[in-house]
Amino acid sequence: MESKQVLTNYVATFVQSLIAQGVEHVVISPGSRSTPLAYAFKHVKTIKTYLHIDERSAGFMALGMAKSLQKPVALLCTSGTAAANYFPAIVEAKNARIPLIVITADRPHELREVGAAQAIDQVNLYGNQVKWSVDFPLPDAQASTNQFLTQHITRMVQTAVTAPRGPVHMNVPFREPLLINLEEKFAPVSSVQSFPTRNSVLPETLKEVQTIMKDSTRGIVVVGELPMNTNSEELLKALEKIGWPVLADPLSNLRKFTHECVIDQYDSLMKSSSFTSRITPDVIIRIGAQPVSKPLALFLSKVKAQAVITIDESAQYRDPFMWTTHHIVAAPEDVLSKLIYTGKHATLPIWIQANQLATSKVMEYASQHEDEGTFAKMVVDLLPEDSILFASSSMPIRDVDTYFLKTSKNIDVLSNRGANGIDGVISTAIGVQLATEKEVTVLIGDLACLHDANALLASKYNNVKLTVVVMNNNGGGIFSYLPQKAEDTHFEDLFGTPANIDFLPFAKLFGADYQKVSDKDALRQSFLKETEFSIRFIEVITNREENLLSHRKLWSQIDEAIQHV
Amino acid sequence: MESKQVLTNYVATFVQSLIAQGVEHVVISPGSRSTPLAYAFKHVKTIKTYLHIDERSAGFMALGMAKSLQKPVALLCTSGTAAANYFPAIVEAKNARIPLIVITADRPHELREVGAAQAIDQVNLYGNQVKWSVDFPLPDAQASTNQFLTQHITRMVQTAVTAPRGPVHMNVPFREPLLINLEEKFAPVSSVQSFPTRNSVLPETLKEVQTIMKDSTRGIVVVGELPMNTNSEELLKALEKIGWPVLADPLSNLRKFTHECVIDQYDSLMKSSSFTSRITPDVIIRIGAQPVSKPLALFLSKVKAQAVITIDESAQYRDPFMWTTHHIVAAPEDVLSKLIYTGKHATLPIWIQANQLATSKVMEYASQHEDEGTFAKMVVDLLPEDSILFASSSMPIRDVDTYFLKTSKNIDVLSNRGANGIDGVISTAIGVQLATEKEVTVLIGDLACLHDANALLASKYNNVKLTVVVMNNNGGGIFSYLPQKAEDTHFEDLFGTPANIDFLPFAKLFGADYQKVSDKDALRQSFLKETEFSIRFIEVITNREENLLSHRKLWSQIDEAIQHV
Structure with a gap:
């Protein structure tokens, strides 16, 4: 069999085996070594492909998809540091129990660790952070190779979706030439049918x-x-x-x-x-x-x-x-x-009774004060029916904890709480939006937003619709609540870390609608404003010091209100 | 001994042991768990600290420092996904043989893998990508603990700087409270003095x-x-x-x-x-x-x-x-x-003779044509004496290969060629600039620039001076030179991947001087223009298709010129 045909059969089997196991979405990052699989994913109609040029963001996008669908979602990148950029999303997936299928293209064995270009040691690259890592064989004409693919992929995807769910890693080597035959229709594979089970209590x-x-x-x-x-x-x-x-x-x-x-x-x-x-x-x-x-x-x-x-x-x-x-x-x-x-x-x-009293106090406080918490409440209250709120780690999820009062509105709240990182927040939310096609609002601080700035490049390649509300308190707000705050020396240098960023050019860079507000009325108007932009960016100017005092004030008012329950 | 004193002694020994082994620079990212070491680094005057809020960029900054100094440079971050963001720089350091000292703060053993906040499995987090990984003990009052610190740190830094040089990982757990005594002067440690050696040929x-x-x-x-x-x-x-x-x-x-x-x-x-x-x-x-x-x-x-x-x-x-x-x-x-x-x-x-003929042809071609290569030559020719050119992987380093003619000017050319990634390029260059305090010019494509956009946040926290020349051909130019180009289907989707970015807001976001040019004269003027901005950003508009043809034309002219050598 000529080598192009061998390669085509290999990737056809690979992709069809993933499809047989329920994989429907794949986030691809551009690269050369991954060409055969990238073409194969594009070629089959049952797979939806998404693109991101930054593998770190791509990783979190796939995480968001898998998180909201609770289904395995695949990632594909080329060899080298590209694969290393997936690591933060993989760590989050491991700890948040998300079935990510991480596929890294690799150089063949003869180009590994010999100083060849873009070749690193990718075998077990992610160590304990994945549930299983397999270094796949090179394509060849043996029937057993393709049988192996189907069997292994079946078991790997099942491993990813079996409790505790988590990421698995497929490292797939390819030799040049990397082009496949796109005239060919990829026949479905007959794979073992996996029946779902769950533990039943005795x-x-x-x-x-x-x-x-x-x-x-x-x-x-x-x-x-x-x-x-x-x-x-x-x-x-x-x-x-x-x-x-x-x-x-x-x-x-x-x-x-x-x-x-x-x-x-x-x-x-x-x-x-x-x-x-x-x-x-x-x-x-x-x-x-x-x-x-x-x-x-x-x-x-x-x-x-x-x-x-x-x-x-x-x-x-x-x-x-x-x-x-x-x-x-x-x-x-x-x-x-x-x-x-x-x-x-x-x-x-x-x-x-205490819950009701506290709720009344929260509502009263929110109607009379302006801080990050009450801004968060305003956003929560304005969320459209059947939509999703994605809250960043650090302060936003804490403000949501206080201000997201129980409601009969159908709002799902999501956050990355596997490792509680502030990285990849917007990228994850974009993944959620692309997979669910619901309206998604992100609540995030300025540093987390900057950390994941590249997330919004996704909108250049995919049909993203997103509202990002940034609480800009110019630095790391959460540290003010920690004992470190008492030690004045180096506090701003090490923890406050104000970036002094103007978010207008940030929004412009990504072609987003931009509005800047500093009070609740303006926030309400901005949030409700009709816009044609696919990305809406609302910057809320807040103040770290005032915010700290205001949060403490609410807590003491609630404490007082429930004294006599 | 009270626990604050125990903690203070521990980090004093830790930091002084690093100093004894020649560590002078540390790049810190903000976080809570790393507080004791962050304070300790700030506290000693012999260490220069740098800050970056994005650990991926921080990793590459430290890489750039260690690369240009050929000395061990430390990194410090908090627990969780923060540590995972170092991974791309670590992989590059391993393959490019750079002595990075990666220090990750960790939760104590009782909070590991039990669902605690921001706690992941950090033991051997980076697998084979580091030369040595040590999970350090918790601070305690035993004299042997601090002896262990000094001995281990000595051997770990020596491991990093011994051929083949490379990264090492120190995972350091801390219990709350995390504050140390900043009144105290940290006494130098007496550590084993390490004498450098090298293999001598027989x-x-x-x-x-x-x-x-x-x-x-x-x-x-x-x-x-x-x-x-x-x-x-x-x-x-x-x-x-x-x-x-x-x-x-x-x-x-x-x-x-x-x-x-x-x-x-x-x-x-x-x-x-x-x-x-x-x-x-x-x-x-x-x-x-x-x-x-x-x-x-x-x-x-x-x-x-x-x-x-x-x-x-x-x-x-x-x-x-x-x-x-x-x-x-x-x-x-x-x-x-x-x-x-x-x-x-x-x-x-x-x-x-052939080299001279080819050189003449290159010079003649550069004087008559405009493409990314001849733009690169213009930049190279304008570089000030005793400065550094940092070339991105992908096309820029290839254009430099052709157009950087031997010269008596003292220009160092650097690039990340361990794994040849296009990630972290600007961050690495910033590290080089901060460590050498020389003028540094970065030559980079649009996608690599976007991939590492956060690099420039460094200028918000550190005294960075940098010129970035972006060859904007709106997508992945290098793929046009590969066989994939012949397969029209999906080419732009998978490889061209135009981002359609306007780099003006990009530069504005980071408070950089911005100039956009599309010919050599304008490029020359922009490059030579005096500016007060610490970051200069020059966008050069080029065209992927024309560029491919122009490169091919030069090669065929050289081939012709040397036919009769």
Whole structure:
């Protein structure tokens, strides 16, 4: 067989094997060595291709797609440092349990580590940060090679989507010439059909948990970030039936339900010792990732509960405080739907009342003050039905935690909380937008926005529609809340780090609509303004110092309001 | 001892151990977990600190510093994806043999892989891409802990600077609280003094090489990129004495000598089969990295020389063509200075004549035509004495290869050729500028410039002075020279990838002086214009199609000119 045909068969099998395993999206970065696969992806109609010239942004774009779809999404780049640029997104995918399929083209073995151009050691390039890494064979005419491709790709994609989900790495070497035959129709492969499974909780486990719950009078459920494909309605139904207070992180997406057992103000409540002393939980049921709220974490790490039952699809359950006493490896909704609480709950009314008082205070405060938090509330309130809010790590997700009150509007809140990085935020949001085709609004600080500036290059190559709201407090706002703030020496140099950036040219560079505001009215008008631009960029001028004081003021007002619950 | 004092002693020892091993520069990115070391670096006066908010750019900045100084330079960031952003620079450092000291702060063991915020698995994070990775102990009051720090840091920095030089990784966990005592003076540590050594060639090796050379009549020396601390004058003196044609890559920095044995036009000469058939070398001496020139590589890979003697400080000598017959692990200048050629060279006059003809043709062509190559020549010709040209991978370094004619001006040419990435180019150049305090000019294409856009944020935090000349051909120009160009389908989508960027807002964003030119006169005027801006940005509008044709035209004219040598 001539070599062009061998190469064509190889990439046809490769791509068709991915398709057979449900891969529908691939983000490609330009390069030469990846040519055969790039052509092959473009050639098959069942795959949607996206382009980004910066592999770091491309990585996060694919992450955003896989995150919002909860399906495997592929990445393709050429050999060399291109592959290294995927690393931040891969680390986030590993920790956030996102099924990324990372495909790096490589030089053949004879050009590796011999000083050849653009050849680095790509075997196991990402170390422990991927679930599995395979160095693929070169294309050849052996039937077993293509069988190997299909079998391996099937198992690798299944590895990526099996709990705990995560990234896998396919390193694929090619020899020149790199052109394939584009006249040919790629025949589907017959691959092993993979049937989805999930762990089912055993009757005796349920019985034991029920016994623990029965004796509880002050139980709570703490819900962190859940995968986007969680059936929230079913989950809430199960939780309502149990009837315990449900501390719902904004990323749990349980705040789309207004049921009174959903507690959304615990971040402020936990700062109040008069409150926490009255509700000390005796049993805690934990599902999802670690919640955003630090006050909650601090409080719970001190509680000596009789039982902390963590339900997590993975054996690597998440519990930095080492307070878990019981662990069930299963999907939370499967377990919870089977639990019935037969005890008598003593503190639910207190939780509900305190939550209502705190909510009123937050609403009152927001109507009277202007700071990053109340700006965030304005954005949240203006979000259109059935849209997505993507909140950056650092301050935005914390402001969302306070100001995203439970609502019957269908808003999904997303954030990169695997490693809590401020990198790749806009790129991830773009991936979410491209995959869901919903309206997506990003809430982000100035430094995170600059860090991921290249994200917006995506709009030059793909049909992106995005609103970016930048809270520009000229530097790293979150550090003001840390003890470092007390040490004046070097504070601005090391933590404040003001960039003194004018975001007008930033928006212009990417052909975005630009509006600059510094009060809520202007923010409202800007947000509601009709525009023809595909990217809207709203810069909100805020002040780090004032912001810190204002946040503290709200917390103390809430503390006061709930003194007599 | 109270814990703040324990922490202070730990970081004092850490930083003083680095200083004892010659570390003078550290690039810091803001973050919380790295606070103790960040303060410690700021606190000691013998260390110069630099700041960048994007760790990817920070990594390349430190790379540029270490590259130009050939000394270890440190990097410091917080835990999480921040550390992953260093990866591209680390991969380049490994392949380009640059002694980067990568310091990542980490969470303590109890917060690792338990779902804690901003905690990822950082142990051996960079896998094979670093020479050594150590997970440091937590600060404690044991004397042996601080002894361990000094001993380990000493050996790690020595590992980084010993051939083949390369990056090392120090992962350093800290528990809260993170503040140190800044009243305290950090006492220098007494560390093992490390004496530099280098391999010395044995007399019997020299004798054997001399015998091989004696019988040669058509020997050549091929010189790729050499470390910046190479004594070029001594090296050239040794090469002159041998008297063979010296094919000098622009990154060899041997083109600062106008001696006639220095051949700088081999890239064009190697495209001419009438020429190559007349000079077929019988013995080749190879020093430095793989040269940029692809025609040279293609020609040499086909030559059946009697001997190819590769001199490389490392056992991992670089030879993608597997043509080395003899290998000496030593510094090239040490070996060459001891060699005497006693044979009779037959082809030297042909080399010299062809090189002169090609040079005339290049000069004539440059005076009559305008393309990216002749624009590059204009820039090269205008470079001030004792300055540095940083050429991007992809087309710029290739144009420099053709148009950087040997000159007695003291210009150093640098490029990232470890992995030949187009990422981090401007950041690296900024590192070079900050470390050398020389005038630095960057020659770069539009995509590479956009890829590393964040580089220029460095100017917001550090005293950067830089001229960036962007060849804007609206896309990936190099792909037009590859076979992919013949396959029209998807070419622009996958390889051309025009970004349609207006670089005026780009320059404005970073507060840079901006000039846009499209001919040589305007380029000259722009380049020579006095400006008060610390960053000058010159956009040169070129055309991918015309550029391809123009390059081909020059090559065919040179081929014609040397037909009758």
